[in-house]
Amino acid sequence: MTGAPTILIADDDTAIRTVLHQALSRAGYEVRTTGNATTLWRWVSDGEGNLVITDVIMPDGNGLDLIPRMRKIRPNLRIICMSAQNTLLTAVKATQRGAFEYLPKPFDLKEILSVVKRALETPLDGEGGVGTPDDDDDEKLPLIGRSAAMQNIYRTLARLMNTDLTVMIAGESGTGKELVARALHDFGPRRDGPFIAINMAAIPKDLIESELFGHEKGAFTGATARGMGRFEQAEGGTLFLDEIGDMPLDTQTRLLRVLQEGEYTTVGGRTPIRANVRIVAATHRDLGQMIRQGQFREDLYYRLNVVPIRLPPLRERSEDIPELVRHFLNQVAGEGLPIKVIDGPAMERLTVHRWSGNVRELENLVRRLAALYSQETLGLDVIEAELSGGAPIPTETQPSESEGLSQSVERHLKDYFDAHGGDLPNPGLYERVLKEIERPLIKLTLDATRGNQIKAATVLGLNRNTLRKKIKLLDIPVVRGGS
Incomplete structure (x- = not known):
């Protein structure tokens, strides 16, 4: 085929077809676009095009299923696969079925142009990979997340699979x-x-x-038999x-x-x-x-x-936290723990938290929430208590009207020790209990004084600078407008 290379684009999104058509045409390529898999297959069968850019999900077919068919009749045809289903499985399937490159949506036009240029200049060798996973269940995937950082990981792994x-x-x-x-x-x-x-x-x-x-055997003291x-x-x-x-x-x-x-x-x-x-x-x-x-x-x-x-680290992919939380909640429910739901404000709090222990710490928290709390929907109060350093175990026992603060604290602590038995968490319980009391005390005082920190400091008997430090240390939201 002489002249400029021809690029065939298949995507049911009109806006994406238009953007790609304009960008690739300006780059000097001949471009043909369609919104369905049937037309794309007809073009490829007729020997048209030097390169294909196809979406995964289209009204009349799946782009991933089309890749091996196109490669079978056109082994040297370069195929770029795009998808909004940005999981590791999608990247692996695209690569193992013979795609030259997998690109997650939304994509960067400069990257598209770079990949197209590289695809047209690189010869392909053979018929794809060693086979394709059959399991479409994302819940069984080893990696979760659709952030840009994770997309780079998926694409690297897909290239390494074979x-x-x-x-x-x-x-x-x-x-x-x-x-x-x-x-x-x-x-x-x-x-x-x-x-x-x-x-x-x-x-x-x-x-x-x-x-x-x-x-x-006999290589060292205690080696009484050969060890593998x-x-x-x-x-x-x-x-x-x-x-x-x-x-x-x-x-x-x-x-x-x-x-x-x-x-x-x-x-x-x-x-x-x-x-x-x-x-x-x-x-x-x-x-x-x-x-x-x-x-x-x-x-x-x-x-x-x-x-x-x-x-x-998780702090560099915080947009993945809601999906990770839902994944872990489904996982623990499948293991027999109660089904739980995290409400909107609570999920936002989890998203902005700095997870020093990364995904493992987040998973441990979700397991703790599922195991220890009786309510089905968990709100901001529960999450704040947990993130502040170890909340007392919740109980369905209601305090009596005459119960004082000291008795209430003692009741919660007793439930906490009873629940953990001899398996107590890391040291630092004294400081954590103080935070459990100190944070709501300061927060409620600020609420009562409409965010006036001078007045709140007077009520609490604290120096104003000390109060400010505690507000920052305990991550207490500040009502703007208070002095």
């Missing part, structure tokens, strides 16, 4: 590093093999080599090395040999064993700084860091 490349996952504790490793395994060519995880920080240093590589290591257990599958920054230097040297030579020996053994595993490593540490301090081998770092993936 490879055996070593991957290094960096991210704070609780961001879901093992979930990413699981996704690479479950949707990849080794998914029929085992997934074996080992946390370097959880194993005594003198046992790490035995845990990784196994040992022979994680490399052997992961044969044909994936080995996830979590907290790789906690691996001792001598073990790093042995691991480097495995990555270089593809073989290892057991502790006390002499016969090399071929390693047939995919390595995925993860850390929350700054390995660059550890290298400068002589605590991590630079050559091992480059062997592991073939494909780096950085997982964003």
Whole structure:
């Protein structure tokens, strides 16, 4: 075909078709647009177009289902898939069915133009991937979220699914590093093999080599039989090395040999064993700084860091919090805990909270809410109490009219201790109980004084500066207009 490349666009949204038509035409391409899958299939069948941009959901068909059919009759046709269903499964399906690129909606026009240029200049090789997941249930997906940060993760993972490349996952504790490793395994060519995880920080240093590589009988005191290591257990599958920054230097040297030579020996053994595993490593540490301090081998770092993936902390993807909360609520309901609903103001409070423990902390909170509160709909008061540092366990017992503050506090604390038994939470209960009383006291005083901080400080018997500090420390909303 001579002249400018022809781009075929299929999307049932007229506005999207118009925007793409204008942008691509200005870039010098010939453009044809349609709002249905039938017309797109006819164009492709007739040999038209050099590149296809297709939506996933259309009135008469699914763009994902159309991709392998188009690739079968036109193996060299480049296909870009767009979708507002911005999940990992969509990205994986698009890639494994043969799409050149997957782009989430809303998209950036500059990125579209860049991807189109790259697609037209890059030859395709073969018929897609190793297979496509059948499960359309997003509830079973390992990763949740539709933020821009997560879309970048999905697209990277989709590109890696058909490879055996070593991957290094960096991210704070609780961001879901093992979930990413699981996704690479479950949707990849080794998914029929085992997934074996080992946390370097959880194993005594003198046992790490035995845990990784196994040992022979008599190799050390207590080795009364041959022990199988994680490399052997992961044969044909994936080995996830979590907290790789906690691996001792001598073990790093042995691991480097495995990555270089593809073989290892057991502790006390002499016969090399071929390693047939995919390595995925993860850390929350700054390995660059550890290298400068002589605590991590630079050559091992480059062997592991073939494909780096950085997982964003929850504070960088706060728009995902409502979806994560609903996912966890559905999950715990499926496990037999009561069905709960978080109301609007409460959900907004969860969204603006700074989650130092990331997704893991959020999940733990949701489980606690489902297990400990009797009401079906949970409001702002419950969330505020929980986020302030550990609310007393709610009770259906109503206080008597003559019950004083001291008796009320004692009743709540008794319920709290009865509920936890000997399994009490982390230290700091004294400070948390004070906050439980101090926050509503200051908030109600400010409400009563219509936000007048001078008057509120007088009522409370506090210095005005002290009150301001407590308002900030306890995150108490300030009514504007009060002095």
